[in-house]
Amino acid sequence: MKLEGKKAIWNDYQKEIADDNYYYVRSCVRQNFFPGSETAFLKIMREELNKDVYEHPCHTSCSGIGYHSDIVPVETTMTIVARQFAIMTEAGYENLMPSCITSFGLYTEILDTWHHFPEVEEKIRRQLKKATGREFEKPKNLAHASDVIYKFRKEIAAKAKYKLINKNTGEPLKVVDHIGCHYAKMFPSKGVGGAEYPYVLAGMIEEWGGRIIDYPERRHCCGFGFRQYLVQANRGFSIACSKEKFESMMPYKPDMIITNCPGCPMFLDRWQYVIKEMEGKRYGQNGEGIPVFTYEEVAGLVLGYDPWDLGLQMHQTDCEPVLDKIGIEYSPEDKYNLEVVPSLSGRHKLINV
């Protein structure tokens, strides 16, 4: 493989990412499955990088999950998104930063639709005004939270306590990067690195000391996609997609997987357990699974945050092998300690425990 060829393509797909004053919109499902991720992100942005990240309590789900499940009609979704923009405008912000990849894809798609069909935009403005009395300005900059971390990866590397290197062998960790489909595949020009060889996560890993694995099914969807797995019997298709990826990456012996979508790590993490139950197969070394992380968790780990504060105990596939390889200090006995609620803003004692 010739890296210069890839680098040439990465140069072709650069995008504008705002450098401060972000309006943050959260993900519906991420906070359940990976509770530490968004908190870690906000801590990194506000305390480590001194950025202004604003969240408004009135913001809702973008309804992308309903739209992609064929439950919410597109005009309703557009009006909901218009409301998100209205709240952002009211708060005085122009740089939209969604936490979820599907949200990012949805916002990009809607802005693109309105660009080509201004009459639709007009209609949505009228609908929003009628329904809520709100008016909005379109965001000047739309960047996914992983784009922002990518932009500041060098600053994070400068403050990093750990590197993604195996402390026993001195070799960089082998990392598989998995990009959400809605990030690059829908509008390749809106993704860092394009659709074929996305660079947003690869850039982070390289800067933090790891080594990216390029394997044949790199581009394959993990199978999330909403519509196919809502019905229980259809989940066979979803799990088959993840399995295809695992089979393809196994010969490369990866140490960990990094993702930027909320759904992908949930699938890649949980499906490893399901495949082990159904077929008895494991994809990691020494009969283990391959730990799956969100990029916020990886950023938090290299900065030295406590793994249990980051919420890693909620992962189905144990993360300890990677923590040990990197040499991160953590206390195994505190993993499920319910007496203390882990939190990045300080430890709180639970009341009535």
Place this chain on the structure above:
Amino acid sequence: MNKFGFIITAGRQIDYESNNRGLAEYIFENEPSFRLCIECGGCSATCTTANFTGFSLRELNILIKRGENDQVRRNLKKCMLCGKCTLVCPRGVNTRNIIVLAKKAFLKSDEYAI
């Protein structure tokens, strides 16, 4: 096992490397004109059986070439050996002989069967 209410869907790709192409090689050897087939479908168009069953000689030829022998064996008995396909073929393939050789191959050896 179905522990969770679904099974892992099996892939349907033709895995070129893993398939056994012994049947194809046997037919290529004994009927060199088989190499000329461009899968135009003229044979299937005129076929008496194709009218009423799912049999398609064009499809069978591809399956033989790719080594999907199981499907070939199941469909062979549908051919009536009328020979209309041979009359139509623009490339001059002896199409009837392909069926005959395939039947012979399956009788001779279970190796080509699954």
Place this chain on the structure above:
Amino acid sequence: MTKHVVVIGGGVAGLEVAGQLSKAGIEVSLIEKEANTGGHLNKWYRLFPDRRYGSEVKEYLDRMTHKRGIKLLINTTIERFKRSNSLFSITTNDGKELSADAVIVATGFDLFKSARKEEYGYGIYDNVITSADLEEMFRKEHITLTNGTVPETIGIIHCVGSRDEKVGNFYCSKLCCVTAVKQAIEIREYLPLSKVFCFYMDMRMGGAHYEELYREAQEKWGVSFIRGKVSEASETIENKLLIKVEDTLAGRPLKMKLDMLVLMAGMEMSDGGKQIAGIGGLKTGENRFFASTDKHIGSNRSNIEGVFYAGTCTAPMNITETISHARAAVLEVIDYLKDGKG
């Protein structure tokens, strides 16, 4: 008074035009941007359909243009191209001023830059090459992978850069299918133990003896033809290339690992031609090649009186057609000059 014609481009069309004009008693200046004449012909080893050596055609063209008093300006490009009354004034990059009674543009084509098809990994994966790269291997009689070993399975992908909305080329480059068949046969000739697979959307064998070559490839050389557009290629851990294609005639997707992948790069309007179009005010068509004024009876005529086209600068064509087109251009010029124009 002897008329003077400037020929822009010293490839197959340019050389034939220059030679024929000279034979007809017309003074010729031939401008070529590279250090050598011959254009793409210098890169082809053996030509379809009969696999004769390209160097023989080059020798003929050299004989045509040798010792006829043709002024050859190599390493030369054009800065200005203006018509004033009935004469054309052409200024070269090193300051020479030429005055011509007529001009023939023969700027030819450029091969599609296959790196633009990111999904095939040209320039990224070790063993993905283009048809031009393969031709160079034939010339050296040395077909190997980057690690020096001999490939056993080779895949050829048709329509790279042609018939493709994604890269902006809707047209068919006409010659890639027959080139693929020719190269498939040549690979099988050099590497008798190899297996060759051609992945096509359609087999366009529309020239004399092309269909027979296709038949020979199947019958004599056992080349496999799989109908389906390869969507992507990936490198496996053994450094092979895993391709994904639908075997459309079987109605199922197909996965295959190959040692080497050859991309049939299409033909595009040359950069030199685009520059001439800009400074000379010459019209190009939707496919970005020069637009002749009439597709049937005026394929050599441009939108400017006295400027004519020869060869692949108007459309993809093979060497036979290029030489015929060049001769037709000469006839048009002779006709034009006879009428007292210029």
